[in-house]
Amino acid sequence: MSRRSGILEFAVLGLLRESPMHGYELRKRLNTSLGVFRAFSYGSLYPCLKTLVQRGWLIEEPSSPPEADLEREARSAALAGRRAKIVYRLTADGKEHLEELLCQTGPDAWEDEHFRVRFAFFGQTSRDVRMRVLEGRRSRLEERLAKMRASLARTRERLDDYTLELQRHGLESVEREVRWLNELIESERTGRGRGATSPDPSDDTA
Template identity: 55%
Template sequence: MLELAILGLLLESPMHGYELRKRLTGLLGAFRAFSYGSLYPALRRLQTDGLIAEDAGPDLLVKRRAKRVYQLTPLGRERFAELVADTGPQNYTDDGFGVHLAFFSRTPAEARVRILEGRRRQVEERREGLRDAVAKANGTLDRYTRQLHQLGLESSEREVRWLNEVIAAEQADPNPAPSRTAPNRTVKTEGEPDHG
């Protein structure tokens, strides 16, 4: 999944490793934390495979090391297109789904629906497993373990509802227009002074 995330971000623009790590954390932080220990070996592997290229950039200060800027190659663009179109079960897992969802705007409509449906099946199975565990352990669990199971059950039910809504929206309009809201723009609420 790290390969998909790196290629997807480099598709937007070239960037150096630190910036890439910040963007990965910002984009996918809720799903997964990235470390330099996993990022730089992945960058080297992608470079060896010809999917990204490195540019040392202008060395403005002789005493400082130049930042290595990574950019996508044509082969990297092809690989990204393959990865976002992949609807295999690895894309339904907690980590896989989060990364794939972050790039849904570049994922073919049919693949989006298949991934959403696969994720829904996986979460429904998890939900049923939790229900069975709670039913079988009726009276044998302490209250904290019961609360933990209840939290997991409620979270699974909420995710299934959300997935149903997203799937319905995808089926109704598989090619939604990008959001027209300007970034960093605040909406004035009633009674608030206008400072602009």
């Protein structure tokens, strides 16, 4: 299983723990709540859902519209040649598997895309796991900062003004995220953890 498909499976299981959804709702939540999936399409989502069903982590159920709408919806679906919407629900085995994933704190959880998804589900994660993931992420970024500063020092004289400015911008973004992580770690240590509600300053969309 590739790292990217693993992140998608984790996100789908996490969202379905909140409530059952059909494919369109899932795709919308992936796009709006978890920005790393903005480029994902139905072509990526539905094979993932099929795999999770085959593994016994999800079940498929027909949606249940209000009784008054049943006949109208059935007629419309028949005319359009469409099947009824399928709702995906987390199974007991799926919940157990998600719990295992939520407890993982290894290096994969510190990488850019995986960390963002893990952070989005911190509300479902225990405090000690949150601490290990946050500290691991900070360690990874501190290593990245050291390499970026060393590279900038070596190449500064050979860079034009625009390339140099871009390098500085990247450096400042990482420094800002390290400060943000320090604040989160301190909040967790003092029992004031903010979970997944705090904005991520590394998401520089300004």
